[in-house]
Amino acid sequence: MTLSLDGFVCGLRAQQPPYLDDGFFRITSWAVKRAAWRERAGMEGGLVDADDALIADKFARAGAYVMGRRMFDSGEEPWGDEPPFHAPVFVVTNRPRSPLHREGGTTFYFVDSVAVAVEAARKACAERNDHSTSLGVHISGGASIVSQAIAADMVDELHLHIAPVLLGQGTRLFDNLPDKMIELRRLHVIDSPEVTHLAFRLH
Amino acid sequence: MTLSLDGFVCGLRAQQPPYLDDGFFRITSWAVKRAAWRERAGMEGGLVDADDALIADKFARAGAYVMGRRMFDSGEEPWGDEPPFHAPVFVVTNRPRSPLHREGGTTFYFVDSVAVAVEAARKACAERNDHSTSLGVHISGGASIVSQAIAADMVDELHLHIAPVLLGQGTRLFDNLPDKMIELRRLHVIDSPEVTHLAFRLH
Numbered sequence: 168m169t170l171s172l173d174g175f176v177c178g179l180r181a182q183q184p185p186y187l188d189d190g191f192f193r194i195t196s197w198a199v200k201r202a203a204w205r206e207r208a209g210m211e212g213g214l215v216d217a218d219d220a221l222i223a224d225k226f227a228r229a230g231a232y233v234m235g236r237r238m239f240d241s242g243e244e245p246w247g248d249e250p251p252f253h254a255p256v257f258v259v260t261n262r263p264r265s266p267l268h269r270e271g272g273t274t275f276y277f278v279d280s281v282a283v284a285v286e287a288a289r290k291a292c293a294e295r296n297d298h299s300t301s302l303g304v305h306i307s308g309g310a311s312i313v314s315q316a317i318a319a320d321m322v323d324e325l326h327l328h329i330a331p332v333l334l335g336q337g338t339r340l341f342d343n344l345p346d347k348m349i350e351l352r353r354l355h356v357i358d359s360p361e362v363t364h365l366a367f368r369l370h
Numbered sequence: 371m372t373l374s375l376d377g378f379v380c381g382l383r384a385q386q387p388p389y390l391d392d393g394f395f396r397i398t399s400w401a402v403k404r405a406a407w408r409e410r411a412g413m414e415g416g417l418v419d420a421d422d423a424l425i426a427d428k429f430a431r432a433g434a435y436v437m438g439r440r441m442f443d444s445g446e447e448p449w450g451d452e453p454p455f456h457a458p459v460f461v462v463t464n465r466p467r468s469p470l471h472r473e474g475g476t477t478f479y480f481v482d483s484v485a486v487a488v489e490a491a492r493k494a495c496a497e498r499n500d501h502s503t504s505l506g507v508h509i510s511g512g513a514s515i516v517s518q519a520i521a522a523d524m525v526d527e528l529h530l531h532i533a534p535v536l537l538g539q540g541t542r543l544f545d546n547l548p549d550k551m552i553e554l555r556r557l558h559v560i561d562s563p564e565v566t567h568l569a570f571r572l573h
Contacts, residue, residue, distance in 0.1 A: 172528075172554060172570065173544035174377040190551060317536070325375075331554040331570055333520070335547035341376035344538035348393060351375060351534040356566050358559035363568065367375070367534055 168308055168340055169194050169328040169362070175337035176310045182338065186241055190337055194330040197361040198222055207251035218359050225326070229254060230292035230302025233284040235312040236260035239275065249273070255291045257284035259312060281315045310340045318345055322369055324354065329363045371511055371543055372397050372531040372565070378540035379513050385541065389444055393540055397533040400564040401425060410454035421562050428529070432457060433495035433505025436487040438515040439463035442478065452476070458494045460487035462515060484518045513543045521548055525572055527557065532566045 170176050171194050178190025198204045202213030203223035213219070232252050239258045242250070249271040250256075256275045267275040278284045288304040296302050303323075306316050316322050327340075351367035358364075373379050374397050381393025401407045405416030406426035416422070435455050442461045445453070452474040453459075459478045470478040481487045491507040499505050506526075509519055519525050530543075554570035561567075 172530075172568075173547065174542075178551075179549055193551060327375075329568070331556050333544065333547065333552040333554065334549075335551070336549040339377075341536065344376065344536065346382055346537075346539040348381075348396060348538070349536040351536065353534050353561075353563070353566070356559065356561035358556075358561075360556070363556070363559050365375075365532070365566065 168310075168313060168326070169198065169330060170340050171330055171332050171334040171337075173333045173335065174339050174341060175334045176308065176340050178334045178337040188337075190332075190334040193332055194334070197328065197330065197359075204251075207253075209247070209249060216359075217357065218362060218364075221328075221357070221364055225305065226251075226253075228301070228303055229305035230295045230300075231288035232256040232305050232307050233281070233288050233312065233316070234258055234307040235309045236262070238307060238309045238312075254295075255288065256307075257288050257291075259284050281312055282319060282321070285316060285321045310338050310342065313340060314342060314344055317349070317369070324366060324368050325351065326364070326366045329365065330361075331363070371513075371516060371529070372401065372533060373543050374533055374535050374537040374540075376536045376538065377542050377544060378537045379511065379543050381537045381540040391540075393535075393537040396535055397537070400531065400533065400562075407454075410456075412450070412452060419562075420560065421565060421567075424531075424560070424567055428508065429454075429456075431504070431506055432508035433498045433503075434491035435459040435508050435510050436484070436491050436515065436519070437461055437510040438512045439465070441510060441512045441515075457498075458491065459510075460491050460494075462487050484515055485522060485524070488519060488524045513541050513545060516543060517545060517547055520552070520572070528554065528568075528570045528572065530568045530570075532568065533564075534566070 178188045181188035181191050197218055200214050201219040201222050202215045203219050205213035231254050236258055250269050250273040253272040258275055258277050259281050260277050261279055264277040292302045292304055306313055354366035354368055356365055381391045384391035384394050400421055403417050404422040404425050405418045406422050408416035434457050439461055453472050453476040456475040461478055461480050462484050463480050464482055467480040495505045495507055509516055557569035557571055559568055
């Protein structure tokens with residue numbers, strides 16, 4: 168997840184139509200400029216550097232995705248016929264719906280809880296893993312899904328990208344977590360001009 | 371300011387008597403172990419390393435301090451006869467009170483707004499500065515004072531120390547800021563086993 172230094176994954180304007188949020192565009196700009204992101208989005212060009220390598224690694228390691236319904240709704244149209252995932256995506260929603268098959272290996276499955284989504288994504292990874300790979304479940308967001316997964320003790324690693332900006336108001340990544348201390352083990356701190364990457368292990 | 375990865379400067383138990391908050395003790399433990407902190411607190415020993423150097427530098431650069439009334443109230447007794455500041459400290463409170471002189475060069479002045487406190491602290495720094503020093507105002511906290519100072523455009527640099535822990539609930543450093551994007555310029559990212567130091571310039 169990319170967040171502002173004050174902890175927001177998007178600003179206030181992402182919370183209501185037409186969802187054009189300058190805060191969200193600002194904090195995610197580091198990714199949109201990179202080649203690995205652009206390739207998955209069907210766009211040409213892009214920077215190839217340490218930030219790009221992290222994005223490429225994220226895609227390479229993700230055997231299945233979990234996301235919330237609002238993230239799916241806001242992405243469905245811009246992602247187009249070939250969404251960037253190229254893997255099963257489990258969407259948490261209380262509106263039952265048949266699976267949605269897209270080009271490039273992406274299929275969206277609609278399930279009714281974070282726990283069901285993570286479990287199904289784990290199984291999908293296990294089926295895709297062979298001796299040479301070690302695919303994992305990538306929880307894409309939004310913020311509420313990430314917090315629910317942390318609270319349910321279903322998150323092994325947190326990979327945060329801190330954009331050097333304060334948004335002031337918006338949607339917090341960490342909100343409504345229980346009053347419980349969770350110790351983290353640092354995996355890496357990677358500094359770059361546009362963003363600071365922090366990764367931690369929870370277990 | 372030291373904060374948890376989820377953005378809290380203390381947990382829920384710091385908000386009411388007896389103010390013994392395991393979250394606060396956890397996130398500030400990196401400082402309490404260091405020699406520069408211990409020396410100012412009248413304690414012996416402590417680690418001398420990169421983290422310690424940052425604390426020593428903070429004290430060396432601070433020509434005057436600004437803090438909120440609750441921080442003063444909770445510190446007055448533990449700080450004892452010789453508080454760690456060795457400089458003028460401007461406490462924001464709506465309860466007028468005469469200055470409080472302590473040993474070691476610390477005097478607490480009580481003023482009625484963040485703006486007055488920062489201005490008075492700036493003057494105190496200017497009086498203390500000579501050609502060889504460049505003392506600045508250190509805003510010690512709490513969270514509300516920092517946010518008020520940012521909102522009033524009175525903060526030049528943000529020095530954050532991120533402890534690798536989630537508290538879940540507590541007092542957020544960044545809360546009630548206006549809905550306004552503030553771009554930051556990165557000064558440094560210093561990684562250490564116990565804490566990640568991030569510093570930014572606001573102007």
